[in-house]
Amino acid sequence: MTEIIVVTSGKGGVGKTTTSASIACGLASRGKKVAVIDFDIGLRNLDLIMGCERRVVYDFVNVINGECTLKQALIKDKRLDTLFVLAASQTRDKDALSTEGVERVLNELRADGFDYVLCDSPAGIEKGAHLAMYFADRAIVVVNPEVSSVRDSDRILGLLASKTKLAEGGNGRVQEHLLLTRYSPRRVAAGEMMGVDDVKEILGLDVVGVVPESTDVLSASNAGTPVILHEDSDVARAYQDAVARLLGETVPLRFIDEPKRGFFARLFGG
Amino acid sequence: MGLLDLFRRQPPSAQVAKERLRIIVAQERSARGGPDYLPLLRRELLEVIRKYVNVDPEAVIINLERDQGQEVLELSVALPEKVRGGKTAAAAKA
Numbered sequence: 001m002t003e004i005i006v007v008t009s010g011k012g013g014v015g016k017t018t019t020s021a022s023i024a025c026g027l028a029s030r031g032k033k034v035a036v037i038d039f040d041i042g043l044r045n046l047d048l049i050m051g052c053e054r055r056v057v058y059d060f061v062n063v064i065n066g067e068c069t070l071k072q073a074l075i076k077d078k079r080l081d082t083l084f085v086l087a088a089s090q091t092r093d094k095d096a097l098s099t100e101g102v103e104r105v106l107n108e109l110r111a112d113g114f115d116y117v118l119c120d121s122p123a124g125i126e127k128g129a130h131l132a133m134y135f136a137d138r139a140i141v142v143v144n145p146e147v148s149s150v151r152d153s154d155r156i157l158g159l160l161a162s163k164t165k166l167a168e169g170g171n172g173r174v175q176e177h178l179l180l181t182r183y184s185p186r187r188v189a190a191g192e193m194m195g196v197d198d199v200k201e202i203l204g205l206d207v208v209g210v211v212p213e214s215t216d217v218l219s220a221s222n223a224g225t226p227v228i229l230h231e232d233s234d235v236a237r238a239y240q241d242a243v244a245r246l247l248g249e250t251v252p253l254r255f256i257d258e259p260k261r262g263f264f265a266r267l268f269g270g
Numbered sequence: 271m272g273l274l275d276l277f278r279r280q281p282p283s284a285q286v287a288k289e290r291l292r293i294i295v296a297q298e299r300s301a302r303g304g305p306d307y308l309p310l311l312r313r314e315l316l317e318v319i320r321k322y323v324n325v326d327p328e329a330v331i332i333n334l335e336r337d338q339g340q341e342v343l344e345l346s347v348a349l350p351e352k353v354r355g356g357k358t359a360a361a362a363k364a
Contacts, residue, residue: 147287154295158302191282198288202295 002110004117005246006136006174008160010152012123014144015181018217019239020120021049022228023140026243028083032115035074037105038088039132040122041096047087050077051224061089064101070108079229094127102131125159135165138175138246140208144182145194154203177208179242184213189258196256209242211235212255300333308332315345323349 007020017038024036037060038046047053058073063086070086077083086105089096109117121132133139139160143153160167160174167173180196187193196210214235220227228239234255241251301308312332319325329348334341 147291150291151294151298154298158299188284191284194284194287194291198284202288202291 002106002114002117003138004106004119004136005138005140006119006121006133007140007142008121008129008133008156009123009142009149010125010129010156011144011149014142014149015211015217016123016142017046017049017120018221018227019140019142019179019181019211020046020118021226022236022239023243023246024083024116024118025077025080025226025228026240027116027118027246028077028080030243030247031082033082033113034116034118035084035086035109035114036118036120037086038120039097039128040088040120041094041128042088042090042092043122044088044090046120047075047085048224049221050085050226052077052085052087053224056087059087059089060105061091061096063105064096064098070105070112097128097131099131099134103135106135125155129156130159130163133160133164133174136160136174137166138177140177140179140246141203141205142179142181143199143203145180145188145199150194150199150202157203157205176205177246178203178205179209179211180207181211182213183210183256185256185258188256196253207253208245209238210253210256211238211242297331300335305334308334319347325350 005023007016007023009016017040020036024034028034036046036050038044039060040046041061044056044059047056052075055075058068060073062068063070063073074084074086077085106117119132119136122128133156139156141153141156141160143149157176160176162168164174178200180199183196184193188195196207200207212234214233216230216233216235217227220230220233220235227233228236228243230236238255241254244251312330315332316325316327316330319330325347329350331346331348333344333346335344336342
């Protein structure tokens with residue numbers, strides 16, 4: 001049974017690709033067979049975050065157009081045996097993706113025995129974003145605790161509830177999860193940033209993960225190593241927890257409280 | 271937060287953000303799935319009302335509620351304080 005998970009947000013730059021790469025790695029490191037697909041046609045980036053940019057020969061659109069087989073286009077990860085990347089095409093043709101083409105590729109992945117297919121959605125609500133979510137069973141909605149991100153993700157929730165195959169067929173709905181990124185416990189404590197409970201209350205979603213703001217995300221993308229593999233990082237631990245929750249385990253939230261500070265630090269600030 | 275901040279505290283900005291989002295999200299959710307003419311209807315109603323009373327564009331709230339196969343279109347107009355004391359609401363059924 002293959003589960004299709006879309007990683008989406010509406011707003012750009014909130015961490016969809018970082019999240020897709022890390023969740024895919026996390027699932028694969030638990031022995032699951034995982035494919036992660038970049039739906040951002042024209043702006044390929046997942047390959048860089050995964051560190052396989054120099055091994056892209058064929059892409060998603062090549063497969064859809066029958067210019068190569070799916071096997072030829074799937075890039076096998078060098079670190080994890082059961083992880084595969086399907087890169088986005090760099091074409092400027094906005095209609096390069098078709099509903100039938102995407103469905104055909106997903107069905108082939110199902111037949112190949114993949115446990116999970118992660119669809120890394122582009123920002124916005126255009127065709128690429130629509131097709132990334134259309135066949136999903138579950139959705140990870142990536143949100144920054146910031147007004148425009150929260151509002152845009154609510155827009156996306158509306159689309160998940162109406163413009164997906166599950167919703168249109170009337171047999172069930174996409175299971176939605178909230179994943180907060182760039183979370184700063186210190187700023188939340190100071191009343192400068194909305195907290196987990198605030199965002200949860202506004203959107204009415206269950207929280208699958210809270211990823212703290214960290215410089216580790218940039219250094220991971222610089223290196224082309226998904227940040228979940230940086231084992232001494234809180235970001236990696238937060239993503240590992242999110243993977244566990246996706247798999248149905250109950251894991252308490254971490255990294256949401258401000259680290260304790262001494263009396264003098266609190267008195268004089270800083 | 272340092273000692274000095276205790277004496278010049280403003281409402282936390284996160285609280286402001288949450289309140290603004292709560293309102294806009296509720297409003298956008300109620301418009302979702304509704305007929306496409308609602309924004310236009312709202313604009314035209316606003317124009318008509320403004321012929322008589324100079325209300326704020328944000329003072330006109332249109333809500334569509336579905337209840338057991340029956341749809342209720344609720345229109346609420348907050349009049350400016352100078353015209354009348356408080357808030358006046360008018361409801362129309364469709």
